[in-house]
Amino acid sequence: MDPAQPLYQPVKPHWFYCRRIESKDLWLPFSREDSERLEQACTTICVTGGNEEVMVAVEGERYDVRVLERQRYAVYWDQRPSEVRRCTWFYKGDKDTRYVPYPEEFSNSLEEAYMIAVTLDEWKRKLEFPSGETVILHNPKVSTLSGPHQRTVVCA
Template identity: 55%
Template sequence: MQTPPPPPPSSSTAGAIVPAGPMMPFNYNIYEAVQPHWFYCKQVESKSVWLPFSIIDSLQLEETYNSENVIVRTDGGRYDVQLYDRQRTAVFWEEEPTEVRRCTWFYKGDNDSRFIPYSEEFSDKLEAEYKRAVSTNQWHRRLEFPSGETIVMHNPKVIVQFQPSSIPDEWGTTQDGQTRPRVVKRGIDDDHDEFCKVISFNLAALYRLL
């Protein structure tokens, strides 16, 4: 008697197994450039107060800041900004020119009611060090600058500055009785409320002078 042929393979039989390749490690250290915002300096009660331009004016200044000898009309046409000289001048009345600054990094001490922008040159140095820390994931770094400032980057959200009189250890802490560090802030995009308080405080101070 002839043996019957084997049954055909089931249609549900899985195909050949393809070995998976090695998983590529995901890089979480993605650096994103800081978004600048433009400020101008105003003298209030013999103190220098930095006030932010409106978002529209700041974007307009940012679009053209690399151009030389360019004048940008701001504040609804009431003030001109000479980008090359970094000066803001009144159009319709006499007023002392004020300094203009492209701001990316700020600091605030215990006695400060507002964040104060660093100079553009110093901010560029901080941004370069921040980019290096993010790209290499190396934090708790102490950065010493020729001007005497010491910056400690603990992580992307905790950055402090020590005054020349304070000498922090390798973890950024100081001995009892020394000056407390300043809070350092990168950009303003993630903390609009804080800068709204700055504007309210500065406007109130200006109104008291009227």
């Protein structure tokens, strides 16, 4: 390993939106360009401590995302708003065909625990969450989750 390279580097988030199809939630990624614009707006809000809503046009300006609200709105037609997430950690259940992003608060907890594990080189850490789920960070590349839902956990 290159000694100049830091042990821990936070992952670069990607933004997703939820589309409801036949009573199932399907999480779809925004394009790289849209995701970068959403991340830039989010970073600006965090740096300035702003609490005013910021709107970012996405998907060829057919939708607007209200960044603080984490909602995506159709511009030219009536459609229910859809949830938007800033994503870094994902899971895949036994019957899932796609990875699903964790809610942001849960992802932030996982990322903080991962940073500590990498920095201190302390693995096999067990993280217990109020939802009843337990995540074990085995090493930098393997994490498992047990609890109400069996899942494979991955970082972006």
